Amino acid sequence: MTTTLPLRVQVEADRGAMGRAAAGAIATAIQTRLALQSQLRMVFAAAPSQLETLTALAATPGVDWSRITAFHMDEYLDVPEDSPQRFGNWLRATLFDQLPFGAVHLIEPGEDPWRAARRYAAELATAPIDLVCLGIGDNGHLAFNDPPVADLNDPQEVKVVELDDACRRQQVNDGCFATLAEVPTRAITLTVPRLMAAEQLFCVAPGARKRESVRRALTDPISAACPATALRTHPSCRLFLDQESAAGLEDT
Template sequence: MLLEELNIDVSETAQETGEHAGRAIESTLVELQKVKSEIRVIFAAAPSQDYTLDYLANSAKIDWSKVVAFNMDEYIGLADGAEQLFSNYLENRLFSKIKPKAKYFINPTNPVAEEVKRIAQLIEEQPIDVVCLGIGQNGHIAFNDPPVADFEDEYTIKEVELDDVCRMQQVLDKCFETIEEVPKQALTLTIPTIFKGERLFCVVVGEHKREAVKHTMNSAISTTWPSTILRKHKSCYFFFDRKAYPGT
């Protein structure tokens, strides 16, 4: 797909970017809640999603009682109450303020094989309507870093080892103080699972994401930069701030 055919929204600030994405997601959910009794949504957890989640948490239009929510990935090895756990982030940022029909967070304290089976069954029950995601500095989608990314992955969710670029990003994002504190293993939904979402809303902000965005938009579609696959999705909407988007 040509760059000019992609759905790209560029705002001046990270807050404006998040709010633009929030409005687009809100509009989609309002549209779906008129015709569906259940709307299935996958949420990413990262500082890049802050303003989007804030907008959604404050929406007066979304009927959350129809939303079944999932998180996209989760660290293995952190203490239950760790603020870095994506389930805790989403709880604090969004779910403590709204009441969804159901929420299914990845539980990294369960044995990996059991948790992979549990989440896979839940995800596969019905199609996913909406995916809220970002792009990592290494082009990862969820925790599908280049060494483990697979566009034809047979799994719905899998255990992965995080690469050093991904782990250092968590430090740069101020989620951890040092790279040694960042877990090396995680559970992640796979790229085919995310790609099956009916509509994808991809929010990317900050100058540290500029190279990743440039490759996402312009490089050959390959797992060298996993996010390049998003160009092939029929309904992926990109939201960038000016610092992240380098232009053509």
């Protein structure tokens, strides 16, 4: 099933098919843009929900990764630099170290996370962001813009945030941490306006736990109560689902 309103939604049979479909669309967008411009800049989400897409994308032939500069969209604070839970480390293992990117810019919080946020915002602002590969949180968040702190008109581009309990529970449910107590309470995140400023968005949200947040993203009023509703304001956003996350949409 594919629809174009309120954004383009594509539903595949399972997570594997969804990942391959999303990767194919992303690779086509990359190749189309690189036929018209010398370089391309991308932002990637880091989460188990993105694994099938990124694995398929890494295996896609014909992509000139040497002309691509990569960023990621959020990072935990108060986690050791070598921790596998760090999003930068996860993306390196899954994607960045597997391909010959032209450049990779990781969020490095250091001892002054607000300074790190400003530095990352400045790096992002040096040229337009062409593509963003993102997901939808169980609580409807985009990146780490949770409903309590999200601002769809945020004047900042990158900032330090407190993570809400629903967001932190998702990290346990995803298998990233064994207990809620282990999940960090703070992070650096790209803001919603920074994500929406990209030329094209590719959103991947598989699994039954995404069902309610996907429904809200597509049907709720556009507001910070469900940050993912902001996807409907973007002129070029594609949402890829599997049968589990799409269940019940035909009734909305």
